[in-house]
Amino acid sequence: MRRRHYLRAAGATAAVALAGCAGDGGETTTTAGTASGTRTLTVATYPSFVDGDGSPGAWLKREFEAAHDGVAVEWTTPSSGSSNVAEYVQRKRRGAAIDADVYVGLNTDELVLIDRELDASLFAAIGDDLSHAGDVREELIVDPEGRALPYDTGYITPVVDATTLDAVPETFDDLLDSRYRGDLLTENAQSSDTGKAFLLHTIHEKGGDGYLDYWRGLLDNDVRVLDTWQAAYNAYTAGEAPMVVSYSNDQVYAANEGRDLDAYEVVFLNDEGYANPESTAVFADSDVPDLARSFVDFVLSPAAQDVVPQRNYQFPATTTGSLSGTYAEYAKTPPTPVTLTYDDLAGHVSEWVEQWSRLIAQH
């Protein structure tokens, strides 16, 4: 990580004066460095990973610091719109400082985006150097080069209100049946993780040549494509439609709120659920690469895998981790998890999403 001189424009005094009264004196993005012999590990992630004491980030920081003397973990959440990765790609392209050592929360298609946009490496290959990399579940290994290592996964699949449907759909082709006309809500694959996962699942089933025909059938059957998971779920809970593309652990929330679980039945079409693994990776520019690697190894350790995925309301990515309590009871795992890997997506995913969205938005 390059440390550079920072000169705040617009008058340093004015900036300090305003900063002093605006907020509770949060830390600045540039770290103090190695003054007192402590080494700082800066980890970039999305805000909800570190929000609150019950977050996976709070646990990771506490435990990793306890296990490593003289190490401070500092989270940074540079959210600038849809994707934090896009910011780092632009930083790399434009020669701006990366200022982080580890990235947490990488989707597989983002890895494809990085390689399409950059000639230089944003992330280093680390898979061979870690003691726990071999624990990652076979079906979740997404990066053939060993840069991105999955630490948890969600399974995306329809959730249906069995109290209003006469029969629950069992296959993708069932969704084309006129008895489910106007019943399915999904999300925009351009901007929503669940929407993109469901689209990729249909591509997994119908192939790059056939998925648009399948979606023409869904459109004829009045599928609704809303922009976010929350918007779609809001319409679902308001009773606008009895099926919504969501996560396989929805009954955990329904149970927590004391709702009728039959109204949140998780359905695995073709006995499959689409795995959307979230990965962690080490920045190639990190100036503490060993520490960064041991952090990733720690995230994949059995102790962390028992805690981090569940705190993140996801599933462990390794064979060693397990869920506990009511969460384990209500979070459903698909009989056959499927996902498209880096090699499947590379060179295709942008075009797939673009063709699909042009089909939906027929003006």
Added chain:
Amino acid sequence: MVPTDRTALSRRLDGARTHAAGVADAIGARGAFLATCCVLLVVFYYPVGTVLVAAFTRGGDPSLAPLWATLTDPFYFGALAGALADPASVPGAIAEWAEAGFPAVRTGLFGFTAFLALLGTAGAVAVGLPGAYVLARYEFPGRETVRSLTVVPFVLPAIMVAVGFTTMFGTNGALNDVLSLVGLSVDVAFGLPIVVAALTFYNAPLVTRFVVAATETVDVRAVETARTLGAPRWRAVVDVVVPQVLPSFLAGVLIVFVFDFMAFPIVLALGGLRLATVEVWIYSLASDLRIPEAASLAVLEAAITLALTYVYLRVERRGGRDTATASVPRVPLLGPPSAGRLLALAYACIALVLYVGPLASMVAESLTRGGSLSAANYAFLLAQQLGSGGARPTVAVSNSLLFAVGAVALAVPMGVSVAVVTGGEGRLRRLSGALLMAPLAVSGVVTGIGLLRGLVFGVDLFGYHLAVTGPVAIVAAHAVGGYPFVVRNVAPLLARVEDDLVAAARTLGAGPTRAFRDVTLPLVAPGVVAGAAFAFAISVGEFNATIVLARDGASYTMPIALERYLSNPSVGPYLGPAAAMGTVLLVVTAASFVVVERLGGRWER
């Protein structure tokens, strides 16, 4: 001794005052205008330029290829794209079209977006104009409070409006519950009507506020003169009031159209991707880092809205030259029934359903959990407040208010100076007037990327790294987003100020600054207050620029906190905690508007 001292002091104070006035005269409106241009350059034109340049280059060389590729893509421009790509084919295509019996022409993404914006603008006028009439014509208890609160819908995040509209107008919504009592039902879910209703909800207040501000400076003596000359009341109003109010009305309509043209999250949250707009595609392309395509769309989008602004500016200068010294007297709303009073009552009912309905639904959502009454959502806010690592509600509230006050303090002088300098006739003034409206016309997505590249990444100068982030940058960005409202509210009123009055003040020895402060400014005060209210609202509701510039982990605002609660994994898909924050946002904003306008109202008089 003492009197002498006092005289000396007062003489010195007078001297200082004269000196200050002299300095202000020396700097004047042009100096303030130049300072405004500098702020715009750093916080808007340079950052946005770093992105939009991609529309005009290919492989590092100047090229119009990206723009041309967009213009000739039928998905974006429908039949027009084909005509541009191959002009020779047009006659043949028209003949084929006629032969086929004139079927619907494909209009593309831009055509649909313009269509949706037209519908949204029509809705805003249909709801906003009667509202302005009621507020301008009638006196009733709480009139000023209602006027203050008109801008509140502006600050609400789309997802909260979506919740309110689904609960109110959805298949199982409150409206259908009522209608079912008389055996009726409406099915508007995911359709154009509910999207247009939501756009109306957001933007009708714009029309109302612009028009009300203008009516407060209408010179009533002309109406009386016309009536003395035998004109019936309606005729006097049409001939005298309408020309004076028209420019402000059109300014409101223009901004509503621009906003509707760039509408994005609310359209997708209620209508779905089938009703996608241009801005949706800009967002999608930008997320995929296909910057040249995104920039091309943004350039064309801005070109359309700026061209409309240019056309509007021709009209703005024709507002007539009458200066208000006596405004239209209002009649009591409560009184013996008359046609006007009954219509006003009917309007109040519609406004109540459209506004109070969705807002109350959001508040109700914040007070329920799993279908029953619960304080759990506010307990969540409290836990965020007391815990560590999360977004604290009180910090979000105080940041939002601080930024908004700063943004208004910056936006008002910026807006007034731009209105003064670009006012008057002339093509160059109109052109610069239109270009200075660009912060409204350029895609928020592109502005966000520009701020990231231009200000957050910074530039290397003389061995130092210059980056502008944090509170100062946020305030400046908010002011840039809000100042066009000050300009468009003030400029039409400014055009009506009689030059004679100002000239008279100058003859009596007032410097230009003093003449402006004492003569011109009071005459345009309602416009300044209305513009300030919008600048405040824009700041409180702003999301795109704030999230990019809030780099220190402590500069989050209410909409950002709401977004974070929305994506908190422990909350899951439920919207209660976000609705609780939305309610806080609503209450804080409403209270600020009432306070701000009370202060502003005192100054107006």
